Amino acid sequence: MRVELPAHLCRLAGVGHEVTVAVDTAPVTIAAVLEVLERDYPALEGTIREHETKQRRAWLRFFVCEEDWSHIGMDAVLPAEIVNGKEALLVIGAIAGG
Secondary structure (H helix, E strand, C coil), X not given: CEEECCHHHHHHHCCCCEEECCCCCCCCEHHHHHHHHHXXXXXXXXXXXXXXXXXXXXXXEEEEXXXXXXXXXXXXXXXXXXXCCCCCEEEEECCCCC
8 A cells, every 4th residue: 555644754754755555454444554654664653643542643634535534533444546556545734824
């Protein structure tokens, strides 16, 4: 699977804009992807999800096939386009302003 990260997380993990992870569990969920991502890139642990609750940090958003899945839930099953690598799971830094 492909995961695109915001620039600050790329620098922290020492990776490029996009990483590939192998999720061996089924069904594939955002939570499962993040488990593998944090295992493969330990510097990211606690940066995307809270350490204790494992919930998404407020300033990050998840986009799946051009749709905001940030509030759908971490255990929602990802579509085939994401699982097979046709589309990337996007982790995007939230933008605030007035």
